[in-house]
Amino acid sequence: MQFRSFSSALSSFLDRVIGKKQVSLTSIKRLSSRKIRQDYFADQMKKDPSLSSDDAIETFDKKRSEAEGAFLKLMIVQLTVTGFLGLALLKTDASFSIFGVSSTDAYKLRDFLLFCHAIIVTMSVVLQQHHHKLEDYLVAGIVSAGKPTEVYPMLMLKYFGPLETFNINVLPYQRHQFHNLATKYFFTTYKIFRFVAALGFMSFTLLIPLVTAISVFKDPSHGWVSYCAAGYWVAVMTFSTISMIIHVVGIPYTDYSYTMKLHDLQNTDPSRHKKVMEEIVRTNRLIEF
Known part of the structure; x- marks a missing residue:
């Protein structure tokens, strides 16, 4: 709050002095929680080298490996449940059983399978975030x-x-x-079919549960229980999507780094701070100091 007030005061001052569109003392940066954690861990390791010792790295790597193994096993279970959801949508007449669940009864169990899928996704998010934190430490x-x-x-x-x-x-x-025409062609083809493969995987893991949830809302098998199960799945998938945006994709942050530098300079060297401010006013741009 202190730096925000200082930044607002500086902005008002520049606006009055310059009389035109002022230079911004802040910037907008898109940062993910993973990037923020990695920077924080790296700073702490520079302060205390023992945090990045071989023993510490090996310990965290062992925990990361365990978390990754648990996550991959959970992913296999999730794919299995997603497969049952696909069978439920197809309403297949083929008679076979997996884990004691018959394919002919899958349509009636859409709400139960959707609820199981939501529980698995919740656990996947928890495990994945734990895995990411350990991975960020290693990075x-x-x-x-x-x-x-x-x-x-x-x-x-x-x-x-x-x-x-x-x-x-x-x-x-x-x-x-360097790549020649032939290698560029092969790599381009490789990237295209890799994208198609990834698109198919995403369609299987995301679209099938989504279509199943829509079908449950339209044709519930067990009344309000089906609505609750489908609603819970929607809530979990919303949580999962927001979690991915925050931790992986990144969200916008306001960077006050330059304002903080000016604030520190004002406290340590007022005369130099005055010269820097005069230069900013004269050139209408931020200067390095």
């Missing part, structure tokens, strides 16, 4: 070690799983080698 350890960026792929292969390292590509290795 911070790699960055704080001060090693060249060229070795990052090898370190990632050491600590991370298949999902995180899927896009690692170091070809061609020698810097004087």
